[in-house]
Amino acid sequence: MPTDLNDLPSSADVFSAAQRISDFIHCTPLINSRQINDLSCASVWFKCEHLQKVGAFKARGACNALSQLPAETAMVATHSSGNHGAALAWAAAERGLACTVVMPETAPLAKRAAVAGYGAEIVICGPTLADREQALQRVVEQTAAHVVPPFDDSRIIAGQGTVALEIVKQCRAQGFTPDIIIAPVGGGGLLAGIGLAVAALAPEIIVIGAEPAGADDAQRSLRGGVHITTQTPDTIADGLRTTLGQRNFAVIRSTVRDVVTVSEQGIIRAMQLLWTRTKQLVEPSAAVALAAVLEHDARFRNKNVVAVLTGGNMDLNRVSELFGEAEEAQ
Amino acid sequence: MPTDLNDLPSSADVFSAAQRISDFIHCTPLINSRQINDLSCASVWFKCEHLQKVGAFKARGACNALSQLPAETAMVATHSSGNHGAALAWAAAERGLACTVVMPETAPLAKRAAVAGYGAEIVICGPTLADREQALQRVVEQTAAHVVPPFDDSRIIAGQGTVALEIVKQCRAQGFTPDIIIAPVGGGGLLAGIGLAVAALAPEIIVIGAEPAGADDAQRSLRGGVHITTQTPDTIADGLRTTLGQRNFAVIRSTVRDVVTVSEQGIIRAMQLLWTRTKQLVEPSAAVALAAVLEHDARFRNKNVVAVLTGGNMDLNRVSELFGEAEEAQ
Numbered sequence: 322m323p324t325d326l327n328d329l330p331s332s333a334d335v336f337s338a339a340q341r342i343s344d345f346i347h348c349t350p351l352i353n354s355r356q357i358n359d360l361s362c363a364s365v366w367f368k369c370e371h372l373q374k375v376g377a378f379k380a381r382g383a384c385n386a387l388s389q390l391p392a393e394t395a396m397v398a399t400h401s402s403g404n405h406g407a408a409l410a411w412a413a414a415e416r417g418l419a420c421t422v423v424m425p426e427t428a429p430l431a432k433r434a435a436v437a438g439y440g441a442e443i444v445i446c447g448p449t450l451a452d453r454e455q456a457l458q459r460v461v462e463q464t465a466a467h468v469v470p471p472f473d474d475s476r477i478i479a480g481q482g483t484v485a486l487e488i489v490k491q492c493r494a495q496g497f498t499p500d501i502i503i504a505p506v507g508g509g510g511l512l513a514g515i516g517l518a519v520a521a522l523a524p525e526i527i528v529i530g531a532e533p534a535g536a537d538d539a540q541r542s543l544r545g546g547v548h549i550t551t552q553t554p555d556t557i558a559d560g561l562r563t564t565l566g567q568r569n570f571a572v573i574r575s576t577v578r579d580v581v582t583v584s585e586q587g588i589i590r591a592m593q594l595l596w597t598r599t600k601q602l603v604e605p606s607a608a609v610a611l612a613a614v615l616e617h618d619a620r621f622r623n624k625n626v627v628a629v630l631t632g633g634n635m636d637l638n639r640v641s642e643l644f645g646e647a648e649e650a651q
Numbered sequence: 652m653p654t655d656l657n658d659l660p661s662s663a664d665v666f667s668a669a670q671r672i673s674d675f676i677h678c679t680p681l682i683n684s685r686q687i688n689d690l691s692c693a694s695v696w697f698k699c700e701h702l703q704k705v706g707a708f709k710a711r712g713a714c715n716a717l718s719q720l721p722a723e724t725a726m727v728a729t730h731s732s733g734n735h736g737a738a739l740a741w742a743a744a745e746r747g748l749a750c751t752v753v754m755p756e757t758a759p760l761a762k763r764a765a766v767a768g769y770g771a772e773i774v775i776c777g778p779t780l781a782d783r784e785q786a787l788q789r790v791v792e793q794t795a796a797h798v799v800p801p802f803d804d805s806r807i808i809a810g811q812g813t814v815a816l817e818i819v820k821q822c823r824a825q826g827f828t829p830d831i832i833i834a835p836v837g838g839g840g841l842l843a844g845i846g847l848a849v850a851a852l853a854p855e856i857i858v859i860g861a862e863p864a865g866a867d868d869a870q871r872s873l874r875g876g877v878h879i880t881t882q883t884p885d886t887i888a889d890g891l892r893t894t895l896g897q898r899n900f901a902v903i904r905s906t907v908r909d910v911v912t913v914s915e916q917g918i919i920r921a922m923q924l925l926w927t928r929t930k931q932l933v934e935p936s937a938a939v940a941l942a943a944v945l946e947h948d949a950r951f952r953n954k955n956v957v958a959v960l961t962g963g964n965m966d967l968n969r970v971s972e973l974f975g976e977a978e979e980a981q
Contacts, residue, residue, distance in 0.1 A: 371930045431927070593967065597761070600701050600932040600963035633930035637923065641971035 329568055332521030334479035335514060338385040339486050345384045345415070346483075349373050351491045351627070354598045361614050363621045366499070367595075368488050371603050371633030375435065377560075378484055378631050379408035379471075382510055385480030386469045387412045395419060398466035400446070400453035402559050403432025404632050405471035410441035421466060423456040425449075429559060429636045449553070450564055472508025473566025482514025488627050489523050499526055500624040505609040505631050506530035506539045506580055507561035509569030515629075516576025530573070530580035531613035533558050533588060539565045540580040543573060557643065558588055560606030560632060581620070583612040589643055591615060595630070604635040605643070659898055662851030664809035665844060668715040669816050675714045675745070676813075679703050681821045681957070684928045691944050693951045696829070697925075698818050701933050701963030705765065707890075708814055708961050709738035709801075712840055715810030716799045717742045725749060728796035730776070730783035732889050733762025734962050735801040740771035751796060753786040755779075759889060759966045779883070780894060802838025803896025812844025818957050819853050829856055830954040835939040835961055836860035836869045836910055837891035839899025845959075846906025860903070860910035861943035863888050863918060869895045870910040873903060887973065888918055890936030890962060911950070917942040919973055925960070934965040935973070 349369040358364055370378035383405065387397065396419040399409050406422035413420035420441040424433060425448045436443055446456035461468060470477065485502060492499050502519060506512040512530045519526045532539050533556035538549045548570045554562040565573070573580075583591075592608035595601055610628035614621045679699040687695055700708035713735065717727065726749040729739050736752035743750035750771040754763060755778045766773055776786035791798060800807065815832060822829050832849060836842040842860045849856045862869050863886035868879045878900045884892040895903070903910075913921075922938035925931055940958035944951045 376930060596932050596967060600706060602926050602930040602932050637926060637974040638971050640974070641968050644967040644970070 328475055329571055330475035330479045330517060332517045334475065335482035335486065335518045335521070338381070338479040339483040341388045342381060342384040342480060342483065346374055346380050347372065348487050351488065352599060352601070356598045357594055357611070360594070361618060361621065363614060363623060364625045365611065365614055366492070366625070366627045367599065367601075368484060368627055368629045369601065370484060371601060371607055371630050375404065375407045375411045376633045377404035377408065378481055378511055378629065379404040380411065381483050382477035382480030383408035383412040383469065386474065386476040387416055387418070389476055390467060394467045396421070396464055396466040397469050398457060398460050398464070399423070399469050399471055400457045401471050402562060403428045403435070404560060404634060406441070407432060407435040407439060407634070409469055410436045410439035413441065414439045421460050421464065423453055423460060425453060427559065427562075429634070429639070431634050431636045435634060448562075470566075472510035472563070473568050475568060477510045478513045478517070478568060478572060480514065481511040482518040484511070484629060485515040485518035486522060489519070489526070492625070492627065497625055498523055499627045501527045501529055501621065501626045502629070503529045503531055503610045503613060503626060504629040505558070505561055505606055506532045506565070507536070507606070508563040509539060509565045509573055511629065511631065512577060513569045513572035516572055520576045528577045529613070530577055531609045532561055532580060532582055533609060534582040534584055536561050537582045539573070540582055542570055543577065543580050556588070557585055558606040558609055560604065561609065581613045581617050583609055583616050587612040587616045593644055601630065602633050603630045604632050607631045607633065658805055659901055660805035660809045660847060662847045664805060665812035665816065665848045665851070668711070668809040669813040671718045672711060672714040672810060672813065676704055676710055677702065678817050681818065682929060682931070686928045687924060687941070690924070691948060691951065693944060693953060694955045695941065695944055696822070696955070696957045697929065697931075698814060698957055698959045699931065700814060701931060701937055701960050705734065705737045705741045706963045707734035707738065708811055708841055708959065709734040710741065711813050712807035712810030713738035713742040713799065716804065716806040717746055717748070719806055720797060724797045726751070726794055726796040727799050728787060728790050728794070729753070729799050729801055730787045731801050732892060733758050733765070734890060734964060736771070737762060737765040737769060737964070739799055740766045740769035743771065744769045751790050751794065753783055753790060755783060757889065759964065759969070761964050761966045765964060800896070802840035802893070803898050805898060807840045808843045808847070808898060808902060810844070811841040812848040814841070814959060815845040815848035816852060819849070819856070822955070822957065827955055828853055829957045831857045831859055831951065831956045832959070833859045833861055833940045833943055833956060834959040835888070835891055835936055836862045836895070837866070837936070838893040839869060839895045839903055841959065841961065842907060843899045843902035846902055850906045858907045859943070860907055861939045862891055862910060862912055863939065864912040864914055866891050867912045869903070870912055872900055873907065873910050886918070887915055888936040888939055890934065891939065911943045911947050913939055913942040913946050917946045921945060923974055931960065932963050933960045934962050937961045937963065
């Protein structure tokens with residue numbers, strides 16, 4: 322995919338996206354847990370995007386992208402480890418468009434089932450970004466489908482950023498402005514979108530990204546100032562096994578304070594806390610922001626923090642594998 | 652425990668309980684799922700008592716009971732498979748009272764951990780109701796603790812019934828009155844309380860109990876008109892492995908339309924639907940009401956149904972055991 326960095330999204334695009342998609346998506350709840358607050362010595366609010374349409378924030382970007390398609394478009398396609406694919410399949414079905422989703426063989430079965438459930442065609446490929454892009458290229462050559470990339474796309478970034486507009490509004494309705502908004506970063510659509518929204522709406526809020534130490538390209542890119550595009554991600558957070566997009570890097574550099582990394586054990590612990598304390602079924606990627614608050618506690622102590630719970634789609638028969646050891650160790 | 656049937660709770664007791672406990676408990680949300688509505692051909696609302704204090708409706712009854720203790724009480728005790736024990740431990744800790752909970756060896760570890768986490772002492776016993784009552788009797792002889800029974804108690808029944816006052820209020824705020832309220836029945840505290848509340852507040856609502864076929868004493872008692880007190884419950888719904896209390900039977904006879912039974916497979920399927928569609932982590936017992944709606948669909952078709960999600964406390968390392976087969980079969 323060619324990248325034209327003149328085509329960067331702006332804060333205004335986030336506000337436009339919010340108007341465009343408001344009839345299609347949920348304004349998801351903001352919840353908290355006294356026990357998690359006590360444990361983290363912070364006031365942590367969770368933005369429940371696992372309760373969004375298709376069970377992930379990705380519905381926002383897909384909906385925004387499909388509301389701006391060229392008029393003659395009959396078919397869309399993308400590559401995705403799962404939630405963007407489901408979101409595009411859902412948004413396409415709502416508009417009567419055909420949809421093909423290239424998915425890595427490592428994608429959770431639940432995510433494949435969701436994509437198929439919305440009526441999209443699935444093409445399975447290898448696990449790397451290169452594998453995905455090659456497979457998608459073949460689909461485009463065969464079908465002339467309009468590609469909606471999972472994150473390196475201005476319409477997607479603007480759409481995902483709408484979550485921050487809701488966060489700020491909901492917090493202000495409760496009488497405070499958050500000190501920090503922290504969100505997981507994979508390709509960087511969500512984080513860049515939040516950065517843009519906050520820069521315009523409440524620049525006093527610090528925006529921080531969180532990623533698994535085994536997929537730390539965003540941190541290395543941001544801290545080193547050079548966009549790192551090669552890595553072999555190794556993490557249970559399947560939604561974050563992607564490298565930062567070019568537009569995403571450009572936006573994040575100018576709007577996001579830092580990216581912190583978390584351990585795999587920290588992700589599992591955070592997910593376990595979310596499941597047992599809030600009773601919310603979030604997927605591993607969604608637990609990464611809380612993992613960061615707990616592993617980098619000095620940074621968040623006594624702050625009002627909003628952590629985005631990005632999605633809730635996972636294979637339930639993998640749960641014991643994730644939680645078995647943690648419970649036995651109690 | 653002696654049972655004085657002159658000591659039956661009234662509808663007025665439910666209203667009094669609501670006033671007594673309102674500062675301590677949550678008014679839990681009422682949610683729904685388009686996919687579950689489509690699947691059941693009904694409009695099914697879920698009352699989220701898994702989001703209640705201690706993760707279960709039991710907080711209501713325990714809180715109501717402890718707000719009416721004899722003045723000299725320094726210690727309370729009970730027997731419980733889990734959630735009532737945690738609720739009593741929580742309510743006792745709030746009031747600075749000592750608490751002992753007799754728990755069957757089959758109680759989930761997560762529920763034991765919760766009871767211990769609120770600072771109560773745990774006494775482990777065998778799995779039957781007789782085992783529990785004997786162990787509790789020994790505790791009382793040794794400590795002179797005030798016993799707060801898990802369900803066969805007017806204060807408990809009235810406390811649990813407050814959930815129905817919220818349901819009716821929340822539904823009316825959304826512009827409708829439910830046709831049916833359906834709740835799981837084990838000892839019958841919740842079902843009897845709902846029966847009392849509805850009889851006074853909205854007698855046009857039909858109240859139905861749901862229980863596992865492997866613990867069907869409430870159905871047999873209600874349909875046969877004779878209180879059955881002996882059975883060996885066999886079900887994954889650990890919260891429902893009790894037999895109906897005497898006060899509970901007396902109240903349910905006069906306020907509840909029917910009790911329906913569900914299969915173990917139906918409970919697992921309903922739990923899986925709730926986890927994957929609503930992203931709410933509910934325990935097996937909590938899925939029994941939805942299982943009934945799905946297995947007895949003719950009875951609920953095109954109705955406005957409220958199903959009580961009773962709790963969300965379970966051992967996460969048992970999840971694959973429950974869901975493994977269901978997922979493989981898809």
